[in-house]
Amino acid sequence: MQKLHRGSRIIGSGHYCPEKILSNFDLEKIVETSDEWIRTRTGIRERRIANEQEASSDLALLAAEAALKDAGIKADDIDGVIVGTVTPDMQFPATACLVQDRLGAKNAAAFDLGAACSGFIYGLNTAHGLIVSGQMNTVLVVGVEVLSKFLDWQDRATCVLFGDGAGAAVLGPCDPDDGILGTYMRSDGSLADLLWIPAGGSRAPISEFTYQQREHYIKMKGDGVFKYAVRAMVDATSIVLKQADLDLEQVDHLIPHQANIRIIDAVIGRLGIPEEKVVVNIDRFGNTSSATIPIAFDEVRKSGKIKSGDIVLFVAFGGGFTWGSVLFRHTEPAGRSG
Numbered sequence: 001m002q003k004l005h006r007g008s009r010i011i012g013s014g015h016y017c018p019e020k021i022l023s024n025f026d027l028e029k030i031v032e033t034s035d036e037w038i039r040t041r042t043g044i045r046e047r048r049i050a051n052e053q054e055a056s057s058d059l060a061l062l063a064a065e066a067a068l069k070d071a072g073i074k075a076d077d078i079d080g081v082i083v084g085t086v087t088p089d090m091q092f093p094a095t096a097c098l099v100q101d102r103l104g105a106k107n108a109a110a111f112d113l114g115a116a117c118s119g120f121i122y123g124l125n126t127a128h129g130l131i132v133s134g135q136m137n138t139v140l141v142v143g144v145e146v147l148s149k150f151l152d153w154q155d156r157a158t159c160v161l162f163g164d165g166a167g168a169a170v171l172g173p174c175d176p177d178d179g180i181l182g183t184y185m186r187s188d189g190s191l192a193d194l195l196w197i198p199a200g201g202s203r204a205p206i207s208e209f210t211y212q213q214r215e216h217y218i219k220m221k222g223d224g225v226f227k228y229a230v231r232a233m234v235d236a237t238s239i240v241l242k243q244a245d246l247d248l249e250q251v252d253h254l255i256p257h258q259a260n261i262r263i264i265d266a267v268i269g270r271l272g273i274p275e276e277k278v279v280v281n282i283d284r285f286g287n288t289s290s291a292t293i294p295i296a297f298d299e300v301r302k303s304g305k306i307k308s309g310d311i312v313l314f315v316a317f318g319g320g321f322t323w324g325s326v327l328f329r330h331t332e333p334a335g336r337s338g
């Protein structure tokens with residue numbers, strides 16, 4: 001890779017998940033399913049669900065405020081706000097603009113990024129590019145979803161899988177040999193109908209017909225997603241390690257997208273990475289799409305498990321189909337342990 005004049009690193013993180021917990025036992029009362037089926041097929045025990053008033057920008061704002069506080073920077077120090085989401089508050093303006101306004105980030109550009117479950121990874125990679133190119137110094141990246149409002153609560157094959165939540169990270173410049181060491185993004189739009197919401201866009205505006213067909217809800221071909229997800233995450237992990245000239249043994253923490261414990265287990269098996277290096281919290285949050293990785297990172301970091309100097313690898317896949325990874329050497333802000 002071309003030698004860069006400067007790098008970028010995560011200088012703060014935060015997350016927020018709604019208070020309301022929906023357990024598998026609660027789901028048994030909504031659709032024909034069981035706690036046993038959900039746990040054994042997905043690893044999920046419960047997920048958080050936004051209340052009627054809560055939209056993506058509300059969750060994103062709380063995660064962003066926590067990340068700024070953690071980074072020790074003021075909102076007007078931010079040059080860019082990137083929000084990875086496929087469940088925006090509305091078609092437009094961008095949820096990122098709503099977050100920018102409510103944060104008081106008056107010097108920032110703001111835009112949404114629609115890469116489904118890879119949204120946070122795509123956002124981090126974009127922020128890294130903006131910083132290393134010198135266009136921006138400080139960028140806030142948020143992954144947020146309120147998927148519960150786009151789920152068909154009559155479709156047991158999808159409604160048991162997802163949850164609501166937000167995670168955020170602030171990126172700032174650093175020495176070119178530190179911070180983010182490798183980035184990777186790919187897509188394959190020929191797989192679009194594996195996971196999508198068919199109606200509500202310019203192709204199929206919502207009509208009586210699409211409404212009757214329930215096409216304004218998430219549709220998924222679960223077995224197809226499963227197959228491509230494992231391959232994509234294994235490839236994205238190997239490629240980003242190669243870029244940085246590191247071996248898997250040098251990775252201290254692998255934080256994969258939390259879609260299904262069996263997908264994570266298959267990735268662990270194919271890579272041959274010890275389980276204790278892999279961060280898993282799907283049991284408590286389900287699949288929060290673009291938010292899974294920043295939520296897991298913030299949780300595990302603030303538990304003290306990630307130390308300064310540790311090598312961390314994020315890897316995700318999602319609707320689109322999209323996939324990607326970010327590899328970095330973590331530095332804890334001054335004053336923190338590690």
Ligand SMILES: CC(C)(COP(=O)(O)OP(=O)(O)OC[C@H]1O[C@@H](n2cnc3c(N)ncnc32)[C@H](O)[C@@H]1OP(=O)(O)O)[C@@H](O)C(=O)NCCC(=O)NCCS
Pocket residue numbers: 032033034037038041042117156157158160161195220221222223225226259260263287317318319
């Ligand atoms: C969805 C998924 C858990 C289904 O697991 P699976 O082992 O492939 O299960 P199948 O689809 O073969 O379904 C088996 C049976 O369970 C049933 N079933 C589906 N959902 C169910 C549920 N919530 N509760 C009980 N039974 C259910 C199916 O109807 C099917 O019944 P049938 O054999 O009588 O037709 C799995 O395919 C998966 O995780 N895919 C990836 C999904 C994903 O990660 N999406 C997000 C990507 S970001």
